[in-house]
Amino acid sequence: MSDIEVPVLQDYVPTPELKPGAMSHLKPFKASPEHQAALGFPGTLVDDWQEVAIRRLGELVDGSRALRVYLDSCVKCGACTDKCHYFLGTGDPRNMPVARQDLLRKVYRRYYTWAGRWFPWLVGATDLTEEVLDSWYSYYHQCSQCRRCSVFCPFGIDTAEISMAAREILDSVGVGQKYCNEILGKVHKIGNNLGLPEPALRNTLEGLEEDVKDATGVDVRFPVDVVGAEVLLITPSADFFAEPHIDGLIGYAKVFHQAGISWTLSSQASEAANFAMFIGSREQMQKVAQRVRDAAIALKVKRIVVGECGHAWRVAYAFWSTLIGPLDFLDPRYPRPQHICEVTEGLIARGALKLDMSANDDKVVTFHDSCNVARATRMGDRPGGQFTVPRSVIRSVCAHFVDMDPATIGDRTFCCGGGGGLLTDDLMELRVKGALPRMQALNAVVQDNKVTHMAAICAICKTQFSKVLPSYGLPREMVISVHQLVGDAIVLGAKD
Amino acid sequence: MSAWTIGYAVLLYVAFTVLVGGVVYKIGIYAMTPAPLRIPTMPAPRTRSGVAMRLGREVALFASLFRGDKWAWIWSYLFHVSLLLVLIQHLRYVLVPVPQWLVFESPFGSYAAFVLLISLAGLLGRRLMIARVRFVTAPSDYLILVLLLLIAATGALMRFVDRANIVGFKAFIQGVMALHLEPLPLSPLILVHVASVAGLMVIFPFSKLLHAPGVFFSPTRNQVDSSRLEAQGAGDASAADVSAQPQAHAPAMREGAR
Numbered sequence: 001m002s003d004i005e006v007p008v009l010q011d012y013v014p015t016p017e018l019k020p021g022a023m024s025h026l027k028p029f030k031a032s033p034e035h036q037a038a039l040g041f042p043g044t045l046v047d048d049w050q051e052v053a054i055r056r057l058g059e060l061v062d063g064s065r066a067l068r069v070y071l072d073s074c075v076k077c078g079a080c081t082d083k084c085h086y087f088l089g090t091g092d093p094r095n096m097p098v099a100r101q102d103l104l105r106k107v108y109r110r111y112y113t114w115a116g117r118w119f120p121w122l123v124g125a126t127d128l129t130e131e132v133l134d135s136w137y138s139y140y141h142q143c144s145q146c147r148r149c150s151v152f153c154p155f156g157i158d159t160a161e162i163s164m165a166a167r168e169i170l171d172s173v174g175v176g177q178k179y180c181n182e183i184l185g186k187v188h189k190i191g192n193n194l195g196l197p198e199p200a201l202r203n204t205l206e207g208l209e210e211d212v213k214d215a216t217g218v219d220v221r222f223p224v225d226v227v228g229a230e231v232l233l234i235t236p237s238a239d240f241f242a243e244p245h246i247d248g249l250i251g252y253a254k255v256f257h258q259a260g261i262s263w264t265l266s267s268q269a270s271e272a273a274n275f276a277m278f279i280g281s282r283e284q285m286q287k288v289a290q291r292v293r294d295a296a297i298a299l300k301v302k303r304i305v306v307g308e309c310g311h312a313w314r315v316a317y318a319f320w321s322t323l324i325g326p327l328d329f330l331d332p333r334y335p336r337p338q339h340i341c342e343v344t345e346g347l348i349a350r351g352a353l354k355l356d357m358s359a360n361d362d363k364v365v366t367f368h369d370s371c372n373v374a375r376a377t378r379m380g381d382r383p384g385g386q387f388t389v390p391r392s393v394i395r396s397v398c399a400h401f402v403d404m405d406p407a408t409i410g411d412r413t414f415c416c417g418g419g420g421g422l423l424t425d426d427l428m429e430l431r432v433k434g435a436l437p438r439m440q441a442l443n444a445v446v447q448d449n450k451v452t453h454m455a456a457i458c459a460i461c462k463t464q465f466s467k468v469l470p471s472y473g474l475p476r477e478m479v480i481s482v483h484q485l486v487g488d489a490i491v492l493g494a495k496d
Numbered sequence: 497m498s499a500w501t502i503g504y505a506v507l508l509y510v511a512f513t514v515l516v517g518g519v520v521y522k523i524g525i526y527a528m529t530p531a532p533l534r535i536p537t538m539p540a541p542r543t544r545s546g547v548a549m550r551l552g553r554e555v556a557l558f559a560s561l562f563r564g565d566k567w568a569w570i571w572s573y574l575f576h577v578s579l580l581l582v583l584i585q586h587l588r589y590v591l592v593p594v595p596q597w598l599v600f601e602s603p604f605g606s607y608a609a610f611v612l613l614i615s616l617a618g619l620l621g622r623r624l625m626i627a628r629v630r631f632v633t634a635p636s637d638y639l640i641l642v643l644l645l646l647i648a649a650t651g652a653l654m655r656f657v658d659r660a661n662i663v664g665f666k667a668f669i670q671g672v673m674a675l676h677l678e679p680l681p682l683s684p685l686i687l688v689h690v691a692s693v694a695g696l697m698v699i700f701p702f703s704k705l706l707h708a709p710g711v712f713f714s715p716t717r718n719q720v721d722s723s724r725l726e727a728q729g730a731g732d733a734s735a736a737d738v739s740a741q742p743q744a745h746a747p748a749m750r751e752g753a754r
Contacts, residue, residue, distance in 0.1 A: 018627050065531035066715045072522075073710030076637050077572065078622075078629035079564035093631045102632060115636070115702045123703070124634030147716075150537050152564025154554065154572075155707055156716035158535060282533070318534045318723045325725075332728040375538050378721055383539035411539065 004429045006471045007089055007436045009443045015082045016091035023092040028141050029426045031176035038185035039284060042174035049173040050128050054111050056172045057104075060165045061112065067165055070157040071108045074098060080149040080159075085414050086142050089433030094139045097149035097159040103135055104166050137175055140166040142430055144420035145278065146371035151411055160420070164280030167421075171279060179424035180275045187288055192237035192271035198224075201270055204240050212250060218492040220257045222249075225299065226264035231256065232296050233263050233340075234272045234316070235307025236459035245462055247488075248308050248481025254490045255344050255483070259352045263305075266295035272312035273459070277319075278421030286323045289315060293324040302331040305338050308481055310370035310419065310458030313339055317377040341390045341457060342379050344486055348396045354491040360398040364451045365485065367391055367403065368438065368465075369413035370458035384410075390457055390482055397489035402449040408441040416456075418464030431464060432471050439472040446474065455482045501680040504690060505672050511694035518701025519709060526713040536719040547720050554717060571618035574611050581608035582651070589669040609652040616645050636703065643692050650689040660686055 033043025046052055061068045080097040082088065087095040094100060102124070109116030109125035116125030126132060145160035170176065186195040196204070205222035212220045223229065233256075239249040256263045269291040276284030296304055304327065306316045316337045320327065327336040335342065347353050367390060373379075379389040387410050395401050408414050417434030445451040456462050456479055465479035541547050553559040558576075562569045585605025588594045620641045623629050654660035664681035671678035680686070699705065712718065 015628075018631060020631075061529075063530060063532075065526060065529040065713060066535060068529050069526055069710045069713045069715075073704065073707040073714070075704045075707050076623075076629070076632045076634075077561065077565070077568050078626060078632065079561055079568050081628040081632070083564065093628065096628060096632065098632045113702065115699075119636075121635070122639070123636045147537065150716050152560055154558055154561040154564075155711045156537055156554075156560065156714040158537070158716050161535065316724075321723050321725070322532055322534065327725055330725075332725070335727050336725040376535070378538060381726075383542060383721065386538065411537070 004432050004471070006432055009436075009440055009472060011444075013088050013437045013440050016088065018093045019091040020093055023086075023090050023095060023142060023430065024135070024138055026142065026427065026430055027138050028422070028424060029178040031178045031181040035178060035181040035185055036171070036174060036176050038188065039171070039176075039181055039281070041171045041176055041181070045174045049133070053128060053133070053169050053173050054107075056169045057108060057165070058112060060168060061108065064161065064165070066158060066161045070101070070155075070161060071105050073155045074101060074105065074157055075154075077154065079152050079154065080157075083149045083152055084143075084159075085146075085148070085417060085437045086144070086430060086434045089417070089436040090142075090430070092142075094135070095142055097153075097157075100139055100143055101157065101159055101162045103132070103139055104162050107132060133170075133173075133175070136166050137170060140170070141177060141422065141427070144371070144415045144418070144422055144434070146415035146419055147375045148371065148412070148414065151375065163420070164277070166280075167278070168280035171281065177279070177421065179426075180279050180421040183273075183275050184279070184284060184288070187271055187273075187275075187291075191268055191291070193273050193275070194237045194240070196237055196240060196270065198267040198270075201240065201265075201267060205265070208246070208250065208253075212253070216492050218257075220250075220253050220492070222253055223262075223264045225267050226262070227298075228300050229262045229264035230301065231261055231263035231303045231305050232269075232292075232299055232301040233265055233305050233307060234269060234292055234312070234337075235265070235340075236272045236309040236312060237270060238459040238463060239307055240270075242459070242463060243466065244477075244480045244484060245308075245459055247484035248462075249483075251481060251483025251485070251487030251490075252307060252340055254487045254492060255340075255347065255353065258354070258490055258492060259347045261343075264299060264301070266292075266299060268298070269295035272306055272309045272316070274312060274315040275421055277311055277315055282323075285315065285319065289320055289323045292316075292320070293327070296327075297329065303334050303338060304330060304336065305340055305343055307340050308457040308459065308462075308483060310372035310460060314372040314376040339377075339379050339389075341393050341482065344483070345380070345389050345393050345396075348393065355397055355489045356491050357397055357399050357489055359488045360485055361400075363398060363453045363485075364400040364402060364449060365394055365398050365453045365455050366401070366442065366445050366449075366451045367394060367409070367482075368416065368442075368454050368456045368461060368479075369409050370456060370461050371413060371415045371419055373457060374411055374413045387411075390455075393482060394455055394485060397485045402445050402451055404441040404445050408437060414438045414441070416458070416461040416464040417468060419458075419460050423460050423464055428467075432468050435464070435468045435472070439468070439474070442478075443472065443474065452478065453480050454478050455480050455485060457482050497677055498679060498682070500682055500687070501668070501677055504668075504680050504687075505677050507691065507694045508672055511697040515697040515700050519706075522701055522706055523709050523713075526709065531715045531719075534719055534723040535715050536721055537716040538721065540719065540721040542721050544720055547718055551712060551718060554711060567618075567622060571615050571622065574615035575619060578608040578611035578615060581605045582612060582648075589666050590673070592670065606655055609648060609655060612648045613645070613652060616641060616648060620645070640696075640699070640703065640705070643696055646692045647689060647696065650685045650692070654683075654685050654689065658683075658685060 143163040150158040239245045274288045330336045379385040414437040661681035667678040
């Protein structure tokens with residue numbers, strides 16, 4: 001990481017001077033033919049790639065009102081141009097959302113609109129050349145699909161929809177991204193992103209049971225494949241052993257234990273993440289999601305609860321009903337699906353958990369709104385519950401809570417810099433630079449309010465922050481799971 | 497009947513047909529294209545009336561743009577409001593007799609021309625001066641602004657400097673509408689003004705001007721937050737919260753088929 005020029009933290013994030021081409025060198029590793037084949041994509045660039053790509057673009061536009069309306073409607077007002085964390089961190093004008101969209105839009109205009117067919121020079125339409133395809137691969141893998149730009153667009157143009165479509169087209173001509181496609185292969189083959197087979201999973205969870213027993217003296221279970229359990233927990237596989245994720249998993253287990261809710265993980269669906277969303281493949285997304293429905297039915301559970309994972313909660317909350325729904329076989333007294341923070345908040349509200357806030361007295365905590373949770377989902381009953389529910393949980397277990405600059409939280413939250421399938425070492429330069437706005441806001445509360453920890457509810461955010469915090473001179477241990485705070489504050493056995 | 501009269505009448509027929517036909521066609525395409533996945537930008541309203549309010553705020557107040565860029569909001573809001581006032585005033589060429597409310601609106605519609613000119617200059621100025629905006633600007637983006645400036649300038653000149661033959665022009669328009677042509681008053685300002693308006697009408701369905709119908713079809717703005725099955729009973733939530741909830745409904749595919 002030493003050769004990456006880390007931006008300097010200032011009092012605010014200045015809008016950078018344009019540095020055209022500053023990030024054009026950056027491309028993630030390409031998927032190998034085997035990774036591609038496992039998902040049904042061509043292994044290498046197909047001979048008639050131009051034809052295939054243009055045809056696929058047309059199919060996607062025909063199948064998506066969002067794509068069609070967004071490719072037509074942009075007036076180039078510029079409101080989005082200073083909203084993307086990757087632009088703010090790199091200054092590359094192609095990382096301005098509208099410019100990123102235009103990489104696809106100019107090709108769409110060329111082949112699918114009258115104006116672009118006859119007057120390409122006038123409307124900025126271009127042929128799909130190898131150079132353009134190359135720029136797609138580069139810049140559509142510099143978009144974390146966080147949708148911050150769409151908040152400020154007068155027409156709600158969602159760059160994520162366009163970047164997903166572009167990645168789907170790239171896959172269809174045989175140019176896939178290694179990180180996402182390899183992981184999707186593992187999900188299909190083994191059941192989770194990390195490729196953790198069932199025996200290893202059971203082994204890990206048994207180890208956790210021992211750890212919690214050693215630390216607390218209480219038998220807190222981490223069950224797998226228990227038929228007839230009340231709750232099926234779907235959580236990102238990073239929760240099984242990555243730091244700081246694993247302390248969040250311990251927190252969920254303590255919540256279920258203390259509330260007396262029987263729960264289980266599934267070895268078949270041991271993964272909440274659905275990277276198919278990142279590559280824009282609805283077919284893959286459906287296949288990955290189907291595992292969850294199948295597991296829920298096989299295990300005869302009454303509820304599905306989703307752990308701390310941003311895009312997984314988006315897929316669950318917003319897409320499951322279309323992909324695998326309706327989940328009407330589940331207990332109608334609960335939201336289907338339900339977020340772990342909703343479960344915990346509800347239990348706290350009715351006094352089902354005994355909490356000792358002093359366990360977190362050594363911490364001053366702030367909360368990072370994860371982009372997919374903030375801008376694509378809800379928790380609780382009211383719009384905006386996705387902001388209030390996790391904060392309410394934190395405030396119930398920790399006496400010292402401070403929010404960051406209002407322009408960087410809520411629906412204006414900045415991406416951690418590693419979302420959307422970019423959490424890979426080959427994009428480290430982008431990840432460090434893209435974290436700038438969040439690091440800026442965090443550093444401000446560290447300086448002004450002595451904040452010691454930043455809680456998050458997304459596996460990608462947690463991994464990304466652990467990695468990039470040191471680049472900005474902040475300790476990597478700062479980032480923690482919300483349910484670590486909960487788990488530490490729960491007084492086990494107190495009700496017995 | 498002069499060649500000018502016939503030529504301009506034909507021009508208006510063609511322009512009107514292209515504008516209406518093109519926009520209706522586009523709206524039809526937008527409406528028929530499926531939107532299977534729920535992608536409202538959250539927090540989103542939980543009812544259809546809430547969505548109507550949200551779209552209303554976008555269309556009447558440019559609410560998102562206001563959050564995003566204050567200067568862009570000022571120029572574009574002034575532009576759209578003044579354009580609307582000017583367009584309303586132009587109804588006097590269409591309506592016989594001119595209704596009282598339109599007589600009342602007339603001074604507003606007239607002086608709005610200056611706001612129109614200033615706001616267009618503002619939009620053009622920021623497009624030229626802000627490097628980020630200049631970077632994403634295509635020739636057509638300038639052309640549309642120049643066309644609008646031309647329309648506004650010739651219109652304002654005819655209203656405030658070189659008064660046009662309004663009576664004669666109204667007769668021409670009425671004749672065009674009745675398919676019974678009356679002579680077009682010949683003045684360079686009228687010819688340029690009408691030709692550039694026709695030009696704008698023609699490019700409307702082929703250009704970014706489609707943002708006007710597009711905003712109503714934007715899934716991030718027009719979808720209801722109703723994609724999951726909400727709790728029907730007590731569960732972990734308190735009873736009071738639950739009774740306040742709108743009915744949960746099985747969503748998604750129905751929306752897509754619409």
